[in-house]
Amino acid sequence: MTPEPFASAEQAAAFLGIERRHLLALARKGIPGAYAVDPGRKRKIWIFRLSELATGIAEQPAGKNGGHGEGVALSQENRVTMRSAVSRA
Secondary structure, three states: OOOOOOEOHHHHHHHHOOOHHHHHHHHHHOOOOEEEOOOOOOOOOEEEOHHHHHHHHHHOOEOOOOOEOOOEOOOHHHHHHHHHHHHHO
């Protein structure tokens, strides 16, 4: 079985349907699936595993506005894509 490749912040944000800036804020808060390339650096570069992100977002409690954790509101298309990504992992 081939390991899942890492995705850039741009690819991961597009996958989730959120802005890159919001994804990076979630990464700094410790969302599953986000990995700092060089944790010792002050300004971190982040890479992501989409299946872990999908699971992490799905497991987050609903935010104040009814979205999925941290205000991430997922479209129906992204929910289906995320389910298939999680089932492959």
